[in-house]
Amino acid sequence: MPEKEKKQLTKKPDKKKDNKNPKKKKGINYNIFWIYGIIVVAILALQFWDFGAKPETVYWNDLSKMIKEKEVLKITVINKEKAEVTLKPEVFNQKKYDKLSEKKMDEEGPHFLFRISSPEVFHKQLQDIQKDLAEEDVIFYASETRKDFSGEILSWIIPIGILIVIWVFVFRRMGGGGGAMGGGIFNMGKSKAKMFNNDAAIKTSFKDVAGLEEAKQEITEIVDFLKNKDKYTRLGGKIPKGALLVGPPGTGKTLLAKAVAGEAEVPFFSMSGSDFVEMFVGVGASRVRDLFSQAKAKAPCIIFIDEIDAIGRSRSSKSNFNSNDERESTLNQLLTEMDGFDTNTGVIIIAATNRAEILDNALLRAGRFDRQILLELPDLNEREEIFEVHLKPIKTNENLNMKSLARQTPGFSGADIANVCNEAALIAARGDKEFVGKQDFVDAIDRIVGGLEKRKKIITPQERKTIAYHEAGHATVSWLLEHSQPLIKVTIVPRGKALGAAWYLPEERQLTTKEQILDEICAALGGRAAEEVIFNKISSGALNDLERVTKQAYSMVSFMGMSEEVGNISFYDSSGQEYSFQKPYSEKTAELIDQEVKKIIDKEYMRAKNTIINNIVKFKELAERLQQKEVIFTDDVEDILGKRTFLNPHTEEAINGIRQDQLDIKKEKKMQEKKQAETSTKENKEIR
DSSP: HHHHHHHHHHHHOOOOHSSSSSOHHHHHHHHOOHHHHHHHHHHHHHHHHSSSOOEEEEEEEEEEEEEHHTTTTEEEEEEEEEEEEEEEEHHHHHHGHHHHHHTTOOOOOOEEEEEOHHHHHHHHHHHHTTTTGGGOOOOOOEOOOOOOHHHHHHHHHHHHHHHHHHHHHHHHHHHSOTTTTTTTTTTTTTTEEEEOOOTTTOOOGGGGSOOOOHHHHHHHHHHHHHHHHHHHHTOOOOOEEEEEESSSSSSSSSHHHHHHHHOOOSSEEEEEEEGGGSSSSTTHHHHHHHHHHHHHHHSSEEEESSTTTHHHHHOGGGGGGGGGGGHHHHHHHHHHHHSSSSSOTEEEEEEEEEEEEGBBBHHSTTTTSSSEEEOOOOOOOHHHHHHHHTTSSOOOOOOOOOOHHHHTTTTTTHHHHHHHHHHHHHHHHHHHHHSSSSHHHHHHHHHHHHHHHOTTTTOOHHHHHHHHHHHHHHHHHHHHHHSOOOOEEOOOOOOOTTTTTTEEEEOSOOOOHHHHHHHHHHTTHHHHHHHHHHSSSSOOOGGHHHHHHHHHOOOOOIOOOTTTOOOOOOOOOTTOOOOOSSOSSOHHHHHHHHHHHHHHHHHHHHHHHHHHHHTTHHHHHHHHHHHHHSEEEHHHHHHOOOOOOOOOOOHHHHHHHHHHHHHHHHHHHHHHHHHHHHHHHHHHHHOO
């Protein structure tokens, strides 16, 4: 077979031709601003473009020389500002003026331009230079007034153009700088929702959402409604119109919505509640209408509104003095679109908020948001699952225990756990480590809970001693009380705003008894009590403790009905109404509440003092060890105060796990110190 035929057979097919759906080349986006730019360029071109040879500028010495040599034919003064000089024809053709011919200058002139200060001075200069010339050689200038039409047009157009540019810029900013149709004031009423479909680059799925099993099941079912509609409607049921995700910040509401966008095989519209709000009347309602019109065109689909409380706040009559009519009209339009005469078949709304108590009742009723999905802070098992998700991209040590990390982060949200993992990786990288170990995670948790460690903060010896006894007071009282939280660690190294801190392991309980709250108040007052017992004076170090104690005591008396004098009465307002001009109780009841709060705090303060006095020797030993080590752990407190005998099995298991982690960390530190010592010894030998 000939070589040419072989080449033709082995030639690879053209990918561009085989591609059934080639991507279109992006063209230039033309709009009205191109026309504005062309007009401005044209005006500037008319003003500055060189359409012909212009006269050369000449100075007085050269001009006087030309006049004396009788080379000038005429002089014309224009607008009392400049003089145009024209040479005689026979002179123009002389060799010394060849440069004028090279510039293709007309023989009729003008050939030169002379700037004058004033006609009077120029007239006197001409007379002086021509006083020795014959009368027939004397040149008289002519005056002429010319209008610069292009300059006058520019003087009008440029200021107006600047005002137009400023006006357009301001209204584009007010309109949000874009919108669905290119932005600008005329598109201000357009929806700002971002649409995601199967082609969108959203990689989040339900596998990336750890914990929240019940919430995921509800959300997965909503997505399945749109995929398999007949499965749910064959028995006469209707697809729910909306689901409201409610929970504290960081619990995964927006992440769950992203997973819906990644998993759903239908169009997904996403926007924030604040995107509806504008300073112009009617814009919010217009954006709601535009959003739902787009959604109906793409049905079946899902609309996600994040932070819906920005427009869904209650329309209570008490708040009329500070109401926003634009926000209320936006809410009214949203209510109409969600459940009006025009039904939205195949459009499901998912919204998220952490302030469900302030939402309007009409928004929460069945038929609009049929389901309210509560996302709570993760428990122990859920925190372990969240750690597993966030630790996948991080290089960790093999002996890292997820359960132990979950135990040390009670009350942490999913966002907090993600921050812990990232912070631990940064701490390990800062120390040039090959992997992230237990110590890095402990330091990250301490960094997030207590703040940045400040070892270089200037503290006097007396202040350091006061801080040590203060923190030892917290540790002693909390260790000896039955219902107080178990102690994990105590430090006198300043962190954040605190000069010292104590870490506890709160029990994960759903109900709290009166005895548990009283023991927590007593433990919080242990620092102030220790200062008074040892130094016979008090300091400002207990400010945060007193604030927390006062809030707890008022909650017991006025909210939880835990006072015998006040009785089983609660003045807590769960509706979230913010505009109340009077207390829901009389002045006599207010005095009684204040007396009960003071009685509770005084009683627990005396109990804390008595606990320290009855264990004064052990307490002082604990304070001295804290001054020496700066940081003491559960084992140190147990060596001095003895083992706690009233821990429940789950808490005891958690404490033992944390104690084992502390021992492992100590071993790791010793190993690192040993390696560093061996390395330094080898380096010293090599130097010798």
